[in-house]
Amino acid sequence: MxxxxxxxxxxxxxxxxxxxxxxxxxxxxxxxxxxxxxxxxxxxxxxxxxxxxxxxxxxxxxxxxxxxxxxxxxxxxxxxxxxxxxxxxxxxxxxxxxxxxxxxxxxxxxxxxxxxxxxxxxxxxxxxxxxxxxxxxxxxxxxxxxxxxxxxxxxxxxxxxxxxxxxxxxxxxxxxxxxxxxxxxxxxxxxxxxxxxxxxxxxxxxxxxxxxxxxxxxxxxxxxxxxxxxxxxxxxxxxxxxxxxxxxxxxxxxxxxxxxxxxxxxxxxxxxxxxAKAILDLYDEMKRTVPEVTRSQYATAAIDALFKTPVFSSAEFYDQAAIPRRAAERVLQQLREHGIIAVLAEGGGRRAATYVFPRLIAITEGDRL
Missing domain, CATH: 1.10.3290.10 (Fido-like domain)
Known part of the structure; x- marks a missing residue:
């Protein structure tokens, strides 16, 4: 029928x-x-x-x-x-x-x-x-x-x-x-x-x-x-x-x-x-923490780049944050050493490393905050 x-x-x-x-x-x-x-x-x-x-x-x-x-x-x-x-x-x-x-x-x-x-x-x-x-x-x-x-x-x-x-x-x-x-x-x-x-x-x-x-x-x-x-x-x-x-x-x-x-x-x-509240709280926390750990004039640009693209290649980070490459490499190293970001895939040859901002991903995917 x-x-x-x-x-x-x-x-x-x-x-x-x-x-x-x-x-x-x-x-x-x-x-x-x-x-x-x-x-x-x-x-x-x-x-x-x-x-x-x-x-x-x-x-x-x-x-x-x-x-x-x-x-x-x-x-x-x-x-x-x-x-x-x-x-x-x-x-x-x-x-x-x-x-x-x-x-x-x-x-x-x-x-x-x-x-x-x-x-x-x-x-x-x-x-x-x-x-x-x-x-x-x-x-x-x-x-x-x-x-x-x-x-x-x-x-x-x-x-x-x-x-x-x-x-x-x-x-x-x-x-x-x-x-x-x-x-x-x-x-x-x-x-x-x-x-x-x-x-x-x-x-x-x-x-x-x-x-x-x-x-x-x-x-x-x-x-x-x-x-x-x-x-x-x-x-x-x-x-x-x-x-x-x-x-x-x-x-x-x-x-x-x-x-x-x-x-x-x-x-x-x-x-x-x-x-949204957890993301805002994390952002406020990063605004205090990242300048402390990086001692960089580019701390705010780095934070914004992390929140815009919480999984990123090092090359993408340089573009997003508009930070000179050498300064950006130092910022990434310090963020990594302090556990703010983690490596998803190491770089090699001409391939850039891929990083993750795990706390933002956890908030975004968590249905039971």
């Missing part, structure tokens, strides 16, 4: 039980406000939280089946010429694209607003030069796609809307995006789910849907910097994540999804806040 294509209902959904959601709406908004307070206290969030963005890209891509870790990505970026297997390289390319797409969208939001055109641009960057590059990057699909266990549509778990219904569904989605709603987090939860159910692209819909979370939060003024990392919760609760989305298309159960997503925001606001 073939499942009929899903027909999205106009937004907002008619069956939202606002009263039931009030406690969770309140706690999710409080948690997000606390997180935004921590964000506002960070002097340069784009620099200090850049490893968290890469980790978000790792986890969001892992939901779609990639296996590469944060360290794999950072090691590759430190030494792109090091040999990597084809499968690992494809994973790493997708993760780097994810980060670049989100950064490009953030830049675009400074001059314009979030709309379907910007979402298509984001999708184009996401799929560029990756496994999905033959899946019409940046183009709304013109074919019927489906989600299933095999290549037969009759075995599909979910069949998204027919191509002819996409323009209307996306226009309605965009209109709701720009509407006022009683609560923005409920609006966000509806927008995210509806986007993934519309499934407007041939590939990459889940990743784009997860990128929309910080972008919508930022555009709606919920956070002062577009840095919110939702994928750790969704990756950890993947079966329920998919179950709740399917319950919307199958049973019209928007309330189950909204409750799940509000809880995800509350949990991740707490986890993101703990990580």
């Amino acid at each position: 073939t499942i009929r294509p899903y027909v999205p209902e106009p937004l907002p959904p008619s069956g939202i039980d606002w009263e039931t959601h009030i406690p969770r709406i309140a706690s999710a908004n409080r948690a997000l406000a606390r997180y935004d307070g921590i964000l506002q206290a960070i002097p340069n969030p784009g620099l200090l939280l850049s490893p968290l963005l890469t980790q978000e890209a790792v986890l969001s891509s892992r939901i779609e089946g990639t296996q590469a870790s944060l360290e794999d990505v950072l090691r590759f970026e430190a030494n792109p010429k090091e040999p990597v297997g084809d499968a690992s390289l494809a994973d790493i390319r997708e993760i780097i694209n994810y980060r670049e797409a989100l950064n490009a969208a953030v830049d675009a939001l400074k001059a314009g607003r979030l709309d379907t055109g910007l979402v298509c641009d984001l999708h184009r960057v996401l799929l560029a030069g990756s496994r999905g590059m033959d899946r019409e990057p940046g183009c709304i699909r013109t074919i019927q796609n489906f989600i299933g266990r095999d290549a037969h549509i009759e075995h599909a778990i979910f069949v998204p809307p027919a191509p002819a219904d996409l323009p209307g569904a996306l226009a309605d989605w965009e209109a709701y995006l720009h509407r006022e709603e009683k609560d923005v987090l409920v609006q966000l939860s509806v927008l995210k789910a509806q986007f993934e159910l519309i499934h407007p692209f041939c590939d990459g819909n889940g990743r784009v849907g997860r990128m929309l979370v910080p972008l919508i939060m930022y555009e709606k003024g919920l956070i002062g910097s577009p840095m919110f990392y939702i994928s750790a919760y969704l990756e950890r609760n993947r079966p329920v994540y998919y179950e709740r989305l399917l319950a919307i298309s199958g049973d019209g159960d928007w309330n189950g999804w909204i409750g799940f997503f509000l809880h995800a925001i509350e949990e991740q606001a707490g986890a993101n806040g703990r990580k």
